[in-house]
Amino acid sequence: MNSSQPANKAAPASRYDIAGLIAELGDVPLVTDTTTVRRRSRDYFWYSPILNAQLHGKSADIVAVPRSEADVVKVAGACARRRIPITPRGLSTGNYGQAVPLEGGVLLDLSAMTRIVWHKPGVVRVEAGAKLVDIDSALVPAGWELRMHPSTKRMATVGGFVCGGSGGVGSITHGGLREPGNVIAARMVTVEETPRIIELRGEATQKINRTFGTTGIVVELEMPLAPAWPWIDVVVAFDDFYDAVQVGHEIALADGIVKKLITPIKWPLPAYFGPLKVHCPEGKSILALMIAEASLESFKSLLKGRGEITLEMPMDESPAKIPLYEYTWNHTTLQVLKTDRTVTYLQCLYPHDRVMQAVKTMTEMFGDEVIPHLEFIRFGGRVTCSALPVVRYSTAERLNEIIDLFEENGVTIANPHVYTVEDGSRHKRTDADQLGFKREADPFGLLNPGKMRTYVPVRG
Amino acid sequence: MNSSQPANKAAPASRYDIAGLIAELGDVPLVTDTTTVRRRSRDYFWYSPILNAQLHGKSADIVAVPRSEADVVKVAGACARRRIPITPRGLSTGNYGQAVPLEGGVLLDLSAMTRIVWHKPGVVRVEAGAKLVDIDSALVPAGWELRMHPSTKRMATVGGFVCGGSGGVGSITHGGLREPGNVIAARMVTVEETPRIIELRGEATQKINRTFGTTGIVVELEMPLAPAWPWIDVVVAFDDFYDAVQVGHEIALADGIVKKLITPIKWPLPAYFGPLKVHCPEGKSILALMIAEASLESFKSLLKGRGEITLEMPMDESPAKIPLYEYTWNHTTLQVLKTDRTVTYLQCLYPHDRVMQAVKTMTEMFGDEVIPHLEFIRFGGRVTCSALPVVRYSTAERLNEIIDLFEENGVTIANPHVYTVEDGSRHKRTDADQLGFKREADPFGLLNPGKMRTYVPVRG
Numbered sequence: 001m002n003s004s005q006p007a008n009k010a011a012p013a014s015r016y017d018i019a020g021l022i023a024e025l026g027d028v029p030l031v032t033d034t035t036t037v038r039r040r041s042r043d044y045f046w047y048s049p050i051l052n053a054q055l056h057g058k059s060a061d062i063v064a065v066p067r068s069e070a071d072v073v074k075v076a077g078a079c080a081r082r083r084i085p086i087t088p089r090g091l092s093t094g095n096y097g098q099a100v101p102l103e104g105g106v107l108l109d110l111s112a113m114t115r116i117v118w119h120k121p122g123v124v125r126v127e128a129g130a131k132l133v134d135i136d137s138a139l140v141p142a143g144w145e146l147r148m149h150p151s152t153k154r155m156a157t158v159g160g161f162v163c164g165g166s167g168g169v170g171s172i173t174h175g176g177l178r179e180p181g182n183v184i185a186a187r188m189v190t191v192e193e194t195p196r197i198i199e200l201r202g203e204a205t206q207k208i209n210r211t212f213g214t215t216g217i218v219v220e221l222e223m224p225l226a227p228a229w230p231w232i233d234v235v236v237a238f239d240d241f242y243d244a245v246q247v248g249h250e251i252a253l254a255d256g257i258v259k260k261l262i263t264p265i266k267w268p269l270p271a272y273f274g275p276l277k278v279h280c281p282e283g284k285s286i287l288a289l290m291i292a293e294a295s296l297e298s299f300k301s302l303l304k305g306r307g308e309i310t311l312e313m314p315m316d317e318s319p320a321k322i323p324l325y326e327y328t329w330n331h332t333t334l335q336v337l338k339t340d341r342t343v344t345y346l347q348c349l350y351p352h353d354r355v356m357q358a359v360k361t362m363t364e365m366f367g368d369e370v371i372p373h374l375e376f377i378r379f380g381g382r383v384t385c386s387a388l389p390v391v392r393y394s395t396a397e398r399l400n401e402i403i404d405l406f407e408e409n410g411v412t413i414a415n416p417h418v419y420t421v422e423d424g425s426r427h428k429r430t431d432a433d434q435l436g437f438k439r440e441a442d443p444f445g446l447l448n449p450g451k452m453r454t455y456v457p458v459r460g
Numbered sequence: 461m462n463s464s465q466p467a468n469k470a471a472p473a474s475r476y477d478i479a480g481l482i483a484e485l486g487d488v489p490l491v492t493d494t495t496t497v498r499r500r501s502r503d504y505f506w507y508s509p510i511l512n513a514q515l516h517g518k519s520a521d522i523v524a525v526p527r528s529e530a531d532v533v534k535v536a537g538a539c540a541r542r543r544i545p546i547t548p549r550g551l552s553t554g555n556y557g558q559a560v561p562l563e564g565g566v567l568l569d570l571s572a573m574t575r576i577v578w579h580k581p582g583v584v585r586v587e588a589g590a591k592l593v594d595i596d597s598a599l600v601p602a603g604w605e606l607r608m609h610p611s612t613k614r615m616a617t618v619g620g621f622v623c624g625g626s627g628g629v630g631s632i633t634h635g636g637l638r639e640p641g642n643v644i645a646a647r648m649v650t651v652e653e654t655p656r657i658i659e660l661r662g663e664a665t666q667k668i669n670r671t672f673g674t675t676g677i678v679v680e681l682e683m684p685l686a687p688a689w690p691w692i693d694v695v696v697a698f699d700d701f702y703d704a705v706q707v708g709h710e711i712a713l714a715d716g717i718v719k720k721l722i723t724p725i726k727w728p729l730p731a732y733f734g735p736l737k738v739h740c741p742e743g744k745s746i747l748a749l750m751i752a753e754a755s756l757e758s759f760k761s762l763l764k765g766r767g768e769i770t771l772e773m774p775m776d777e778s779p780a781k782i783p784l785y786e787y788t789w790n791h792t793t794l795q796v797l798k799t800d801r802t803v804t805y806l807q808c809l810y811p812h813d814r815v816m817q818a819v820k821t822m823t824e825m826f827g828d829e830v831i832p833h834l835e836f837i838r839f840g841g842r843v844t845c846s847a848l849p850v851v852r853y854s855t856a857e858r859l860n861e862i863i864d865l866f867e868e869n870g871v872t873i874a875n876p877h878v879y880t881v882e883d884g885s886r887h888k889r890t891d892a893d894q895l896g897f898k899r900e901a902d903p904f905g906l907l908n909p910g911k912m913r914t915y916v917p918v919r920g
Binding site: 120121122123143147173174175179180181182184201202203204224225227229230252253254255256257258292293294295297298299300301302304353378380381382383 | 580581582583603607633634635639640641642644661662663664684685687689690712713714715716717718752753754755757758759760761762764813838840841842843
């Protein structure tokens with residue numbers, strides 16, 4: 001999908017030695033056409049009216065599309081020697097401008113590095129540009145799948161997910177990407193005059209968690225796998241939103257029921273759900289779930305007839321279909337944005353020890369201004385829910401007021417309306433020494449300068 | 461293993477028409493030899509000095525060993541018509557006298573009904589007498605295993621586990637048997653003059669949960685499966701018991717690490733561990749774990765060098781070996797009892813929201829009188845720990861005092877020193893209408909009369 005802000009100005013003269021760089025890069029595939037470069041320099045930041053204003057017009061000078069680690073090393077070294085910024089990107093499905101070059105330079109599009117290096121039971125090693133859907137397609141016949149994925153699974157790369165995401169479909173079972181064991185290893189290229197290769201393993205992988213590629217260029221990832229269950233997409237309709245939340249919470253806590261997604265969505269959000277609308281009765285809130293086929297009977301037994309099952313079919317990710325997860329997580333917002341551009345969203349984390357109470361408080365506080373849509377997850381080993389409520393946007397001041405009200409009530413906010421690493425993430429961040437690692441991997445501060453705003457380059 | 465109380469008295473005359481029963485049962489295999497009948501009428505209740513005194517000398521009149529459901533129906537009908545009690549049993553590895561006939565009659569030994577009826581991805585249907593280890597042996601080549609098992613896996617039947625157990629190895633991932641989805645269906649034979657077959661499915665299976673076979677004779681079970689991981693037995697030694705508990709808690713909460721067992725054991729219990737002793741350094745508390753091979757690196761990364769890994773080898777259940785789980789759960793008590801018959805045990809459930817604090821309080825309160833051994837589990841969707849501390853036994857009064865002290869500190873006790881369904885289970889029980897179901901399935905009250913002590917037969 002394209003943005004609402006077409007890039008249509010003339011290219012400004014670059015402050016960098018782009019011509020010299022191009023000459024040095026030789027046969028590394030490049031894109032220099034200004035319109036294309038500008039289009040690729042964007043991501044889905046336009047979900048936020050605030051980011052949309054702030055990031056408007058930001059663009060790389062050229063795009064490099066490495067075919068291999070050797071190409072990445074070539075680009076990194078050439079840029080380091082010329083002090084030209086590099087912004088790594090996958091397929092730019094993020095929402096925080098994570099793939100938007102703040103200071104121009106080279107946009108390093110890793111989406112051509114898609115190789116599955118190897119896989120064994122429980123673990124896969126892949127190049128960073130492999131699409132999540134393609135990894136699963138390759139693994140499912142062997143009985144495995146990635147533990148979690150964003151709602152953009154069919155569009156996004158594994159590298160983009162690990163560097164910019166926090167969790168998603170599957171996090172109700174495995175927690176988020178930040179949980180120990182959810183990223184096994186990452187192979188990095190440093191941005192130095194002579195780039196080095198660094199293999200981060202175990203806890204050390206936290207150094208790249210949600211840093212948008214500012215702490216090194218990720219070229220390979222070793223990811224843990226889950227056994228692949230045949231998943232059933234299920235929609236249950238409820239008269240009362242809180243019943244959907246209550247049932248969702250019970251399923252979330254039921255360790256005997258294998259599930260991948262538990263999403264309560266308050267009416268009227270389902271009214272915007274296009275092809276799914278036929279399964280969303282007028283006026284009803286829904287609970288969207290992915291349940292393992294073998295657990296379906298147990299799920300229904302726990303449901304005890306509360307709510308009406310309006311959809312029950314095997315999950316289908318083939319191109320002509322829309323899997324249920326594309327109505328959940330931040331796709332919920334997208335479904336509304338398709339017909340109503342006046343809304344935006346927030347990212348909330350509810351307190352695990354009083355989920356129901358906090359959901360009621362926040363839902364009643366805002367009425368139609370903030371319409372809840374929750375995602376049950378495990379966080380730090382505890383079942384709770386994150387939430388991506390759809391917010392009817394008025395002003396930045398009011399948005400910040402809403403954020404403050406959530407936080408005053410113990411619901412933490414990962415603000416998606418700021419674009420720096422430090423300001424946006426909060427509960428999604430780890431306490432790894434990311435700044436310290438950046439000093440090693442990016443001494444000149446060339447990886448999208450300004451994105452990790454507290455970083456001071458150690459070399460000029 | 462045999463009990464400490466050999467049955468060596470002469471058989472008393474039975475109050476039932478056993479001769480008529482034998483005649484009617486025809487070719488159903490029976491055991492009538494008094495010594496054998498008495499020996500089979502026992503289980504591991506002798507772990508409790510109190511039960512050992514109370515159940516001493518209790519015995520069936522004969523043992524019936526049905527080969528099929530048809531045999532069970534024959535026995536049930538013949539006993540119902542003659543008002544002869546029936547006590548179903550598996551392989552009698554329980555600890556509450558659950559297989560001890562309180563009023564004589566027929567001991568119904570289901571251990572010859574071992575057939576795997578069918579299995580499909582995620583689900584197996586088996587006869588009640590199948591041994592847990594045999595079920596896993598049959599399934600693992602297809603990539604599946606039972607979700608959980610007691611430490612008696614190599615000796616116990618699935619029927620005995622479901623009717624008498626509560627959880628075990630695997631419950632850190634899947635919770636206990638009482639969690640929705642952990643028993644899919646149970647096929648029952650009623651004890652009526654013309655027995656009926658009842659299939660319980662979903663929530664209805666709670667009617668047999670931990671009732672020791674008093675609510676109907678379970679002949680088949682449909683059990684959910686987990687993907688079979690290659691498990692690694694790991695022992696980590698710590699100077700300080702609380703460090704073992706702390707690390708155990710972290711692993712328990714780490715949803716990215718695949719595990720099946722997390723057992724902190726305080727020194728000096730490991731001193732009693734026979735062949736494992738070589739991996740248990742003098743004076744050190746240990747943490748015993750089963751970690752999926754694919755998660756071993758992540759586990760070590762989270763361990764961060766705290767404690768010394770003294771054992772790391774693939775789990776081996778072959779007859780000549782002792783898998784690590786046979787030092788955990790109630791096998792911990794057994795390992796001590798092998799050389800010290802003055803101890804007994806308790807079954808505790810710690811509060812999930814203050815595990816560490818409560819463990820410290822209770823450990824310091826009793827010193828060497830109550831030596832802690834914890835089992836991390838999920839209970840109702842929350843990570844907590846159960847515990848089977850080894851208790852140096854003095855008197856029944858002191859034991860009850862200890863129980864009261866635990867409960868006053870928020871640690872609930874499932875008292876293993878009482879033998880009725882109602883008195884023993886507490887947190888292990890469900891709120892299903894088990895008494896009501898018993899009225900349907902056992903109207904004459906013949907299923908081990910006295911075991912469900914609040915039951916009043918509806919027919920004479």
